[in-house]
Amino acid sequence: MADLRTNLAGIKSPNPFWLASAPPTNSGYQIMKAFDAGWGGAVWKTLGVPVVNVSSRYGSVNYRDKRMVGFNNIELITDRPLKDNLREISEVKKRFPEHAVIASLMVETREEWHSIIRDVENAGADGIELNFGCPHGMCERGMGSAVGQEPKVLQTIVGWVKEVAKVPVITKLTPNISDITRPARAARAGGSDAISLINTIQSIVGVDIDQFVPYPIVDGQSTNGGYCGPAVKPIALNMVKNCAQHPEVGIPISGIGGVENWRDAVEFILLGATTVQVCTAVMHFGFGIIREILPGIERYMDEKGFKTIEDFRGKALPNIKHWEDLNLKYKVTASINESKCIGCQLCYTACEDGAHQAIALSNDPANRIPTIIDENCVGCNLCSLVCPVEDCITMERRDDAKQHLTWAERTAAGNIPKTFNDELAGGLHHWVPEPGEALAKKKPRHYKG
Amino acid sequence: MAEYKRPSTEAEFAANFSPKKPLMSDTEAYYESSRCLYCYDAPCINACPTGIDIPTFIRQINNDNKDGAAKTIYESNWFGHACGNVCPTEELCEGACVYNNSDVKPIEIGRLQAHATDKVIRSKKKLFITGKPTGKKVAVIGAGPAGVSCACELRMLGHSVDIFEARAKASGLCVHGVAPYKLTNEEAVDEIAYLQEQFGFNIHYNKPVNGRAELDKLEKDYDAIFIGIGLGATSALGIPGENKKGVMGALEFVEVLRNKHQATAVGNAVIVLGGGNTAMDAASESCRMGAESVIIAYRRGPEEMGAYSFEFDLAKKSGSKALFNVTPVEIMGNGSVTGVKFIRNKTAYGKIEAIPGSEFVEPCDMVLLGTGQGKQVELLEQISGVKLDQKGRILDNRGRIVVNEHYQTSNPKYFAAGDAVNGGVEVVNAAAEAKKAAHGIDQYLKK
Ligand SMILES: Cc1cc2nc3c(=O)[nH]c(=O)nc-3n(C[C@H](O)[C@H](O)[C@H](O)COP(=O)(O)OP(=O)(O)OC[C@H]3O[C@@H](n4cnc5c(N)ncnc54)[C@H](O)[C@@H]3O)c2cc1C
Ligand SMILES: Cc1cc2nc3c(=O)[nH]c(=O)nc-3n(C[C@H](O)[C@H](O)[C@H](O)COP(=O)(O)O)c2cc1C
Ligand code: SF4
Ligand code: SF4
């Protein structure tokens, strides 16, 4: 049976699923409810000098009938007095001693850092998370991602924190920077025990095209917000991977960004995260989603024979190479399973208009099953991605699996295209129709003009 | 049996005849439109007789452009709203949806279509600008789907149009034929009003065109004439007792029902003779009117019925029973009908043969003849009578007008489409044909 217990730089929790510092961790009431539901830890809504918020505060990206595939907010840190939060932290820790309670903090001066760290440690916090990631409102005040974007300042502040902190310190990173490993390395250099990432991405989530104002609208006006939710997971995964692979980072990672189900969590762990944090999914569906997440990851681990999280943490990292080290001899082409095909011809139009004109339609209008023109197919995957039927288009290996040649090796051997009309151009012998053929092509009956 | 209580108030009638395809809410339309795959050269389009660009209008609904969706629909089909409700979509667009190939429910195209068109009808949003006036005048006989569709298209082409309609309401069988759980009178009439407002054709109600004199006048006053008169009354069966009290044509029954609702007289035991869609409708409707027993009697087996299987299913679900391989030989009763005498059939080499001595009487107090509509030969003969001599224009022996691909009759001034030409199919066919006929007229007028 899978053992989900985790230890992130000394912060222990019954499972790797933590609530991220956000509205779901605004109060002791919510956190108790979450622990009772099965969550392993919680990063308290960022504490500091309480703020005043605006209304409204959130915007959403909906994709067709799916709501909140992306989510943005213009909220600040906690608006509740510190003493109320401290009292509730103690109460939660008393009732749930095995669960991880981490205090997220954002203040300005060295004195403020020292004082608030003592307060939260006295209240019973198991760890501290430094919020250098808030991309709006706080940075204008010299806090949040303003600090996160300046590795030197970040390192200094982590230093101040480590002067007094007795519990482990996690530095939360902002993604609003071109190289995430720079603040990650600065955190390490400042003495941080772990990092967590990503915080929200600066964003405008949409514009009200009748009122000419971006969302969310505050009295006819708006401001940029922080983007999160399922849409940001790919960015988060890449940043987690960058930090996990960088030899100078080398401290544990808590992965954040678009986690919604057990599979998302497994992906973060495979890229090196020890724990994951969740915000948007809980804001959307409530604490109950843990009831899907826990049995999901347990089944996965049992099936794979992983006893602990450590057994598969970072397991995908060795397979992530630089592009120039990938095998150029590996060759796949698309293959359509005719018995599954429903005849939507999305693959045809995708390849025809968006790729390599490697899919043909039958001359018999009653036969709507397309065929792959093997010699034109470059193996890009596009058709298999647009096909609405599970496992209908598969990518089949065509090379003999005996050869291996990378761009790096070709470069070393001087065997790469160097001039604009080089004979070594990869697409030189690919069939491309003549431009004029586009206009001669038969169009669907209903196309006008 | 009686799954339906006999309705005595308008509310009870409405409950028994609640819409088969209720209007979608905005949320439902949003979810359903999200499912459409936006197929390439989509088979649903090719299955629509009017060729509506279905994936485009569904995408327009999904992207919050319902005016645009309605415009896409109307561009191909001037009876967009009626069709969304009454089309046998299972056999047409929805039957061709690729989802059928994956055991996923096909997209509810008809309901999405009705949703988008309902919005513009209710907001009275003008979507089209009529063509530059050509000075040509066209007379249209009949304000059914064919006549009105032809009128709209002619107005787009700049010709002025007068429609002469025998009845007091426009939209033909949409108001007096189609089952009330598919389309209400208000919905049918509102769409015509919406179209008329935009296209400015005139409808002269209660103006049947009958005699030769009237045709002469039309020929004199108009540059072309379109015939959209549909079919005639229910054909007689030709068996003894057919004019007993309680025997009526299914079509005539539906027309009364559409107008009188719960006040329509319906027997306790109804026998519907026939295996077509009209027979199925009449059976479903009799059940909904609270008849104790409804029996559909058909000469051959279930596979050979002309009706769509979903219409037969609906009749059964409404409470009808069916008798197959029986031929009615006499309608029994003394003044009023008391039963139908049948003889059983067997089928040999595709031909039905009566089984001697197998007669039996099925008791009932109402008989509805779903035996098909006759052709309007009387009027058509009036036209042909004159023209036959000079121009050699002909009617075939079934009374249908023979037309060329522009829906032009052998008398070049006369065009025709819809049931009068195709012998009775669906609203959507009338709309598709009449649109082509309008272009035929346009070409004729340009010569
Ligand atoms: C009982 C029944 C149920 C049906 N259900 C459906 C259904 O669910 N879905 C579907 O798509 N189709 C259905 N149909 C078929 C559909 O209604 C017809 O195919 C369609 O209405 C044909 O249109 P039309 O304009 O050719 O003829 P009609 O709808 O018959 O219109 C003809 C018009 O011409 C008028 N007219 C006739 N003679 C004259 C004259 N001499 N002078 C002036 N005006 C005249 C009539 O009053 C009428 O308004 C049904 C038909 C019947 C009989
Ligand atoms: C397969 C692929 C190849 C791309 N190649 C280029 C490129 O050659 N030059 C470029 O400026 N952007 C390139 N882009 C980026 C796109 O132009 C665009 O900025 C990006 O995809 C975001 O837009 P989208 O969300 O509409 O896809 C590429 C995108 C894709 C998907
Ligand atoms: S893999 Fe790419 S090139 Fe090959 S058929 Fe599919 S879309 Fe076309
Ligand atoms: S996308 Fe898939 S289902 Fe659609 S036509 Fe291509 S192979 Fe068939």
Ligand code: SF4
């Ligand atoms: S066939 Fe179905 S899924 Fe495809 S475009 Fe038509 S309605 Fe949409």
